[in-house]
Amino acid sequence: MSNAINLKINAIQHIGVPVTNLETSQLFYSRLGFSNVMEAPFTDNGGTGTCVMMQSGNIIMELYQLPDAGLPAIRSRSNGHIDHVAFDVSDIEEAFKEITKAGFNVLEPEPVFLQFWEKGCKYFNITGPDGERLEFNQVL
Template sequence: MIKRSIHHVCIQTERYEESLRFYTEIMGFEIVNETAGFHGRAYNTWIKLEDFMIELQTPKNGDKLNEWSNKNAGIVHMCFMVKDVEAEFKRIKSLGYNDFKIKNSEELYKVEGSYLFKVKAPEGTEIEFRDIEI
């Protein structure tokens, strides 16, 4: 199999409206397709940022989702590269979003010589921002 690129990640949320607002208004994704009543779910929505997509969906009717934890196996966070991490940090704060991960009492902190920050999306997904390649 030839691997070309990642197509999408799927995120389940019991806070659908808040998560959709976060990804569209704060992160800049655009809605590609929103389907109500999708296979036992209230919503299944495709959102896109450049070539990357998220399939945002509510749990199946009657299901209760577990809270996010960095102790779960599998993906712990996803990271977006930005042109200027400090400018992106200020932009998100200026939009009134304040659910940042704190490390050493700081929201914007240095790791291995460069700054980064992390936010927690309404459904619990941890999202990292950096401007330097590893």
């Protein structure tokens, strides 16, 4: 592509997920090993919402709850959601075992192989409290 701009992107900085119940979402992500590293209010259309940054290693999930007036739009959203967020893991079988044992809503009966990359990859997905799809992926 000749129209590419000269922009150095280092990594994903954070992934923003609108939530309808911040407490439920914080508990969900903390069970996955994320810690609350920042919490701050913000204004939106005359109301006050809350943003929480949850971190695990180099991954930051931004969970934000809009003021009450904005929640119906989030609940009824039919587009504009992130399709999925993929977390890199070193041992997909162990991750699957731990996630399943912990009682998360796992979408696949076992890790799925794809012929991606040189030797393929394996992945599985879970869903979060607001339907966000979280993928766990190991490049083989």
